[in-house]
Amino acid sequence: MGKQYRSTSEKIFDVFNYVFLALFGLMAVLPFIFVISGSFATDAEITKRAVFLIPKTFSLDAYKFIFSTDTIMRSIGVSIYVTVIGTIVNLFFTVTMAYPMARRNLMGRNMILNLVIFTMLFGGGMIPTYLVIRELHLLDTLNSLILPGAISAFNLIIVKNFFQELPPGLEEAAKIDGCNELSLLWKIVLPLSKPVLATFTLFYAVGHWNNFFSALLYINDPSKWPLQVMLRQIVMLSQSAGDMSSMDPTFVQPPEQSIKMAVIVVGTIPILCVYPFLQKHFAKGVLLGSIKG
Amino acid sequence: MNRHTGMGSMKRWLSLWLIVAMLVVIAGCGGGNANESAADPASASKGNGNEGGEQAEQSPLDLTIMLPIFKTNYPKDNGPVVEEIKKRTNSNIHFEWVPNASYADKFNITLASGKLPHIIYVGDVKAPSFVSAAKSGAFWEVGPYLQHFPNLSGANPVIMENSAIEGKNYGIYRGRVLGRNGVAFRKDWLDNVGLETPQTVDDFYHMLKAFKEQDPDQNGQNDTYGMVLVKWTGQWASGFDTIKLWFGAPNKWGVIDGKLVPEHEYPEYVEALKFMKKLYDEKLINSDFAVMDSAKWVDPIVNNKAGVIVDVVDVGARIDDKIHAALAKEGKDEPDHHYIDVIGGVTGPDGKLRTLPTSGFSGILAIPKSSVKTEEELMRVLGFLDQLNDPDMQTMLGFGLEGVHYNAVGEFIEPIKDTVKLESEVEGLNQMLGFIPEDRSKKVKQTPLRVKQAEVQKANEEFIVTNPAEAFISTVYSQKGQQLDNIINDARIKFIVGQIDEAGLKSAFEVWKKTGGDDLVAEMNDLYSQVNP
Numbered sequence: 122m123g124k125q126y127r128s129t130s131e132k133i134f135d136v137f138n139y140v141f142l143a144l145f146g147l148m149a150v151l152p153f154i155f156v157i158s159g160s161f162a163t164d165a166e167i168t169k170r171a172v173f174l175i176p177k178t179f180s181l182d183a184y185k186f187i188f189s190t191d192t193i194m195r196s197i198g199v200s201i202y203v204t205v206i207g208t209i210v211n212l213f214f215t216v217t218m219a220y221p222m223a224r225r226n227l228m229g230r231n232m233i234l235n236l237v238i239f240t241m242l243f244g245g246g247m248i249p250t251y252l253v254i255r256e257l258h259l260l261d262t263l264n265s266l267i268l269p270g271a272i273s274a275f276n277l278i279i280v281k282n283f284f285q286e287l288p289p290g291l292e293e294a295a296k297i298d299g300c301n302e303l304s305l306l307w308k309i310v311l312p313l314s315k316p317v318l319a320t321f322t323l324f325y326a327v328g329h330w331n332n333f334f335s336a337l338l339y340i341n342d343p344s345k346w347p348l349q350v351m352l353r354q355i356v357m358l359s360q361s362a363g364d365m366s367s368m369d370p371t372f373v374q375p376p377e378q379s380i381k382m383a384v385i386v387v388g389t390i391p392i393l394c395v396y397p398f399l400q401k402h403f404a405k406g407v408l409l410g411s412i413k414g
Numbered sequence: 415m416n417r418h419t420g421m422g423s424m425k426r427w428l429s430l431w432l433i434v435a436m437l438v439v440i441a442g443c444g445g446g447n448a449n450e451s452a453a454d455p456a457s458a459s460k461g462n463g464n465e466g467g468e469q470a471e472q473s474p475l476d477l478t479i480m481l482p483i484f485k486t487n488y489p490k491d492n493g494p495v496v497e498e499i500k501k502r503t504n505s506n507i508h509f510e511w512v513p514n515a516s517y518a519d520k521f522n523i524t525l526a527s528g529k530l531p532h533i534i535y536v537g538d539v540k541a542p543s544f545v546s547a548a549k550s551g552a553f554w555e556v557g558p559y560l561q562h563f564p565n566l567s568g569a570n571p572v573i574m575e576n577s578a579i580e581g582k583n584y585g586i587y588r589g590r591v592l593g594r595n596g597v598a599f600r601k602d603w604l605d606n607v608g609l610e611t612p613q614t615v616d617d618f619y620h621m622l623k624a625f626k627e628q629d630p631d632q633n634g635q636n637d638t639y640g641m642v643l644v645k646w647t648g649q650w651a652s653g654f655d656t657i658k659l660w661f662g663a664p665n666k667w668g669v670i671d672g673k674l675v676p677e678h679e680y681p682e683y684v685e686a687l688k689f690m691k692k693l694y695d696e697k698l699i700n701s702d703f704a705v706m707d708s709a710k711w712v713d714p715i716v717n718n719k720a721g722v723i724v725d726v727v728d729v730g731a732r733i734d735d736k737i738h739a740a741l742a743k744e745g746k747d748e749p750d751h752h753y754i755d756v757i758g759g760v761t762g763p764d765g766k767l768r769t770l771p772t773s774g775f776s777g778i779l780a781i782p783k784s785s786v787k788t789e790e791e792l793m794r795v796l797g798f799l800d801q802l803n804d805p806d807m808q809t810m811l812g813f814g815l816e817g818v819h820y821n822a823v824g825e826f827i828e829p830i831k832d833t834v835k836l837e838s839e840v841e842g843l844n845q846m847l848g849f850i851p852e853d854r855s856k857k858v859k860q861t862p863l864r865v866k867q868a869e870v871q872k873a874n875e876e877f878i879v880t881n882p883a884e885a886f887i888s889t890v891y892s893q894k895g896q897q898l899d900n901i902i903n904d905a906r907i908k909f910i911v912g913q914i915d916e917a918g919l920k921s922a923f924e925v926w927k928k929t930g931g932d933d934l935v936a937e938m939n940d941l942y943s944q945v946n947p
Contacts, residue, residue: 189834192486248526255527334516338523341510343488350513351486357515 153389160184160383167378183383193351193387199263200348201391204329207267211325212318214271215280220306222277223284234278241274247338254339265339266332266347276321283317284310319402323395330392352388356381475505475794478531478785480524481845483511487837495814495840502807503798511842525552530782532795535845536585537777539577540887544780548584554781554792557583562793563800568851573774576884581945585778586799589849592774593758593874595656598730600721601755603630611757615660615689618760622698625721633718640698641722642715644708653724654906658686659768660760665881667938672946674883674938676931678902678923684916691910704907715754716740727871730756731864752863758874771878779846803848808855811847814840826859886941894930901926 127135154174159167160183162176187193221227222234245253250269259265287310295309311318333349340346488511489496500507510531512520517535522543524530530552536544547553557574560566566586577587597612599621604611607624622640624630630638643653659665662682667674677683693699700706700714712729714720716736723729734754741747759769779799786792801807813820813827819840820827829836860868891898905922908914914922 186834190487190838192838248523251523251527255529334519337513337516337520341512343483343511353515354484354486354513357513 156382156385160379160386162379164379167382180379183379184387186380187383187387193348193384195344196346196348196351197387197391199345200330203263203266203332203347204326204392207329208322208325210267210271211273212322215273215277215321216306216311216318218272219277219280220284220310222281237274237277251338260339261342261345263345266329266335269335273325276324280314280317280321283314287313315402319399323399326395327392348388352384355384474500475503475798476508477505477533477795477798478508478510479533479846480510480512480531481535481842482514482517482537483842483845484514485837485841487834488842489839493839494818495810495843498810498815499802499807499843503801505798528784530785532781532785533799533846534780534782535588535777536780539579539585539778544584545579545887548579548582548780552782552784553584554783554786555582555584556586556781556792556796559793559796563796565803566796566800566848566850569848570774570851572771572878572880575880576773577775577778578885579887580941581885583778585780586796586848586850587775587778588845588847589852590772590774590776591871592771593769593871593876593878594726594728594772595770596724596727596756596758596870596874597656597760598715598723598725598727598733598754598756600625600630600715600753602753603721604755606630606632611755612760614761614765615763619689619693619698622693622722623696626696626698630721631718637719639700639720641693641724642706642711642720643699643703644706644711645704654686654690656724656759656770657690658683659770659879660762661686661689662762662764662766662768665770665879667881667883669882674935674942676935678926684919687906687909687919690906691912694910695912701911704911712736727756727758727867727874728864730754730867731861734861734863752861754863756863756867756870758870758877767877768879769874769877771875771880773884779848799846799848802846803850803854805854805856808847808849808853811843812840812855822856823859825856827856829858883938883942885945886938888934888937888941890930890934890937894934897929898926898931898934901929 151174155172158174158176161179161181162173163178163180163182166173166176166178222230224230227233244250254260254265254269259268291309291313292305295305300308331349333347333353336345336347336350489509491508496507496509499505517537518541521534521537521541524534525543525547538544557578560569560583569587570589570592573587573589573592574583575581577583577585597618603625604621607621607628607630609621609624610617612618612621625638625640627636629636641653655665658677663680663686664675664677666677668677668680669675690699694701694703700720711723711725712733715723715733723733731754734752737753738747738749759767761767781792781795786795802811809827813829814836816822816827818830819836820829822828888895901922905914905919909916909919
């Protein structure tokens with residue numbers, strides 16, 4: 122029909138809307154741009170100019186320093202391994218547990234659900250968990266970052282509810298066409314669940330990527346530290362030098378600003394790369410005409 | 415139909431089977447061995463593998479050492495320096511490096527797990543988790559054994575007391591400068607106003623006065639004052655904590671007739687406050703001292719606004735460096751000239767010099783009984799720590815190997831420029847140094863001012879006023895300490911700026927008593943009488 126007539130107030134509202142949204146967007150993006158440009162600037166410039174978006178000086182020193190030893194590279198490798206394998210493990214177990222629980226004819230379904238909910242409300246706490254990990258001989262292994270929490274109870278319930286929403290007619294139709302239980306899950310249910318799976322892939326992956334605390338507790342071998350532990354080391358060090366002095370024989374010089382920024386960039390870019398691939402699934406509708414009404 | 419029921423039951427069984435499998439995963443393989451207690455000694459330590467003390471003399475000592483690390487690179491177990499240490503001490507060392515920012519968490523969980531290394535760094539000796547573990551006998555009390563070792567026997571008794579729990583030492587302290595506090599002042603200003611280095615409190619006062627009135631920076635303007643003071647926290651030395659000692663007040667607690675008395679009940683303490691009031695009234699200190707942030711402490715000195723700081727002695731060189739940097743920007747720097755001089759303090763009315771000590775240590779190295787089981791083993795571990803404090807070993811742990819990590823220039827050393835090499839082979843090893851009896855490692859070449867600082871700090875040790883209650887762990891203080899400190903802090907600030915008179919000050923001290931000060935004094939005296947019967 123072409124453009125509809127819009128009143129002045131509507132136009133003003135739109136202008137404000139765009140301005141606000143632009144401001145919010147900038148609030149999120151600008152600090153990150155500053156960190157990226159800071160990582161390419163020399164340290165002298167960062168101390169002189171408080172905030173800038175385009176560095177006047179250009180140097181790759183920070184990155185050269187980071188990659189001069191294999192510590193950071195190795196920790197990136199550890200992080201990627203834990204994230205990829207961990208997320209696959211998460212999804213496999215979450216789906217294979219949620220699917221049967223979505224079935225009304227499962228024996229003891231409510232009891233199982235209650236047990237799951239119980240774990241959401243009551244946790245053992247840090248030290249008992251540590252003892253369990255120790256008794257399972259998972260200390261100092263990357264599995265200690267993958268196996269505990271392989272199923273997030275919260276995510277499990279959401280996935281289960283999603284499966285329950287699927288029309289029962291689908292299942293019957295597939296059965297009539299000669300589908301067995303596993304191929305039903307694989308060929309019908311999962312393809313329809315792409316939006317949900319994409320969401321939880323992202324949640325799990327980001328969770329693994331940002332997880333530093335379990336690594337800190339369960340891993341004593343520094344060569345198995347994920348990137349986040351390194352990142353925290355570098356960023357926290359400059360804040361801990363409060364009561365030390367040049368006289369202290371064990372005084373440690375904090376790293377330069379630009380190195381901190383470069384490490385943050387290195388730590389963020391890989392997980393940023395995951396978003397675009399999952400983005401398209403978020404927007405998709407859930408059920409695209411699989412059942413004729 | 416038949417087939418259909420088959421499908422249905424199969425479906426049911428399959429679902430059930432999957433669920434069971436899942437539950438097993440969720441429960442984290444609960445089928446563990448229930449008989450295995452958490453504190454199973456077999457799993458508690460890797461074991462030294464020596465059945466008797468005879469073989470132990472020849473076989474290398476297995477050591478796992480848990481230390482904080484500040485960088486992302488860390489010395490590897492097979493690095494050149496570590497290999498050299500192993501060779502000299504006849505030991506196999508495995509390091510567990512823990513990021514310093516999270517050391518406390520890791521420490522607590524390691525403590526709870528019962529799987530402890532042979533040597534563990536304890537950052538906070540007064541942390542409840544460590545105190546209760548030590549009291550329950552989880553760590554060796556090393557105090558009585560130190561006399562058998564050439565270096566460790568030289569441990570400083572003051573620091574030993576400060577790092578003790580109820581008079582017992584559960585670890586080797588990591589020594590730091592004890593007489594660290596003093597006075598730093600603008601030497602060039604002092605020359606300009608024609609005064610000598612101050613000796614007494616009166617001299618000190620005249621110096622401040624001259625710095626205000628006689629145009630010490632010779633710019634023709636009346637824009638200077640004497641001393642920079644920052645807000646008092648009651649914890650970290652803040653100027654007054656040092657000055658009160660000059661007047662004869664004790665360090666936090668005094669002893670009268672065998673009883674502990676809080677410092678503010680001493681007339682000398684009030685005298686010191688009156689002195690501060692005089693400085694404030696005559697505008698010899700910054701009038702915003704009550705809100706001045708300690709991060710900006712040195713700025714007025716660098717910017718030619720004030721001339722004196724009473725703080726740690728080593729602030730002197732830091733100010734000096736900044737002045738040089740500022741002058742270099744203007745192209746007026748004289749690199750060989752020092753603008754700052756330092757003294758340990760000035761003598762009080764009774765002609766005695768008194769200085770404020772630090773605790774003198776930065777954490778301790780504790781030895782758990784679960785991993786070091788016998789006295790023989792303990793003696794070997796202590797022997798190892800003792801050996802690390804030989805002068806050449808101190809140098810090696812601090813700077814690495816000569817010709818590899820540093821070059822000798824005369825009696826001084828010059829570290830190589832390759833920071834990555836230093837970080838991944840040397841830095842961090844000095845975390846297990848106690849510096850007992852003192853830091854005897856070779857040094858990087860120092861400026862004359864830094865040399866003097868070290869001398870002043872060394873000389874200060876003779877004049878320190880110790881806090882007799884330093885080592886006590888008070889429950890009252892942990893509950894109400896903040897509140898109690900605030901009462902005193904507020905009162906003394908108000909007194910100095912003239913909002914209350916001496917009577918007002920005294921009534922604030924009464925409020926302190928009623929708020930819990932009396933309980934604190936009683937509790938402290940309880941603790942004191944246990945240690946000094």
